[in-house]
Amino acid sequence: MTVHSFQEHFDAKIDNEVMIEPRDWMPDDYRKTLIRQISQHAHSEIVGMLPEGNWITRAPSLRRKAVLLAKVQDEGGHGLYLYSAAETLGITRDEMYDQLHTGKAKYSSIFNYPTLTWADIGAIGWLVDGAAIMNQVPLCRTSYGPYARAMVRVCKEESFHQRQGFEIMMTLANGTDVQKKMAQDALNRWWWPSIMMFGPNDADSPHTAQSMRWRIKRFTNDELRQKFIDVTVEQARLIGLTVPDPDLKWNEERGHYDFGPINWDEFWNVVKGNGPCNKERLDARKKAWEDGAWVRDAALAHSEKRKARKENKEVKEVKAA
């Protein structure tokens, strides 16, 4: 077989919705794009533990505390599944961490916004996880096998995340004046960043066509964004909260909501590192990693010692026999 026929074979698989597996031949760009996409996704899960993790020690009831703890832990698990999927493409987790810590790799900008009140935990579950699910469900059918399998697992576990978030918002919206204010304030702050989570408009997203062709992206940014707005506006109405967009209006002809202009300057600014918490988030990740170095080294050293002792013992036993 020549490179040419490998490429044809690969293309045929993609066209016929056959999964690509780790040992299959794949074009370099496909591999690189996947590594970038999966590792960014994994980083987002791990960095995403931090804003919500803020409130684990301040959760207002024991039930909420347990649920939040389990949820943040799940995100760690999702990061782990995704790092593992990326590892099958020939990059190590340490290398991916290095890219994150040196600022070479990006993660979802939404996690650079602060969690200021308890209602933010509700808003994140409802809006941020809601937006993430829109993105993730189609990825369960993505072309790369390990990625698709990781996403199946993630989506199965995510289902409770959005529900718990909405439940928090609903409880607040039905609560006292101060609780309602808390809920509305959180929606005001998280709405636009959530809308931006879907990424730039299709016209400004040059890689979309190739990624759609490879089935590592299954809907465009704008399609997903519209879908998210359509369902979320109704949910907000249900609990009596106001979406902070004066231009929001149902468009009978399109069968969708029209919405106001997105502040892309803000988006690019946060991506570039100028968001409210970019530095804090990255510093927290780096600190955890650096503080943990001696622990990881110790476990490895101990395992080596045990292996050596076992081999020694076996050698002695053989000699004795």
Place this chain on the structure above:
Amino acid sequence: MNQFINKNLYGDYGDKEQATGASGTHSTAGEWPLWEVFIRSKAGLDHKHAGSLHAADAQMAIENARDVYTRRMEGVSIWVVESKNIHASDPYEAASMYEPANDKVYRHPTFYNLPDELKHM
């Protein structure tokens, strides 16, 4: 021919340079080894590949698998294998490996036409 095949085995670090492209500094020194996790979801079923994780040794790999992959009561038994010890078939030999089985339908019970009155077979 083999140079065209990107041999990316699970845990096959030797070949991973290809994937990282220009970075060149590919090292696994200091990283806990990678393990593949297989879980039996209930008694009577086969162990099934669940995913992978890092652990310093086999004991820790089993415990990490318990903590990572059975948080929702997904398992009753766990196997772990260090990824580098997995030997896999070559996908480009798939034709010679599996297609010869395609015309041996006589291995399947439905190949045989038997009268409906026949019981217990």
Place this chain on the structure above:
Amino acid sequence: MNQLLYTLQIADNALIIGHRISEWCGHGPILEQDIAITNTSLDHLGQARSLYQHAADMFNALSAEQKNALFTSTALQNKINKGENIDEDDLAYLRDSWDFRNVLLTEQPNKDWAYTIVRSFFYDAFNFYFYTELQKSKDSVLAAIAEKSLKEVTYHLRWSSEWMIRLGDGTDESKERIQEAVDNRWAYTGEFFEATEADKAMLAEGIGVDLAGIKTKWMERVNAVLEEATLTLPANNWMHSGGKECRHSENLGFVLAEMQFMQRAYPDMEW
């Protein structure tokens, strides 16, 4: 009354150590262990909730006079004066630090992985023998909680013992760090076996555990693990005490200030 206080002793231990361990979530030394230690935290929290529910039931059955005398926080007094029943959250969030009965060890800060492991190991070993005995309690609720918790604690003890050994018999740095943690936390272990009035009364009634009886087993287990970990106990055997009698270290105040903030700032609301 002693039965209620006894239950609170156990519950407060579980809540406070669970809270401390939860501070690790998202900051662990490696992803797999971040997830593992959070499982432990969730187990402790679950135990605390079952125990508080039991304690709340006992509290709600008290006379008005007894209720008024028991806890002094204004927030809880308001609730009691309105004639409302209390629940698990009221016990966790509305008691002041002088009404908490956890041992001092559980409220000590995480510091680093070594200090966290040592604290968990001493506590898990105690819990293992404690819950083993508590399964025989004449209080059927306590016995049932003990039976369920013991499965969790067995795993906790295995996990923390293995880390003791890994760190003790790992690198020079890890050995130095874990030995320092043992030296500094050892003085908080004596309190496990100090019998309060509630401990004595409950033992006499067949509800509580004989602390003197489990002390020997605990010591044997600790020595065995330390030996394998190539670690030693400090020569100084002086022990702190007070937590079980509601006299705490400075740490608990900060833990509660953070933990109770929402309930105190926004009283009488559903969350």
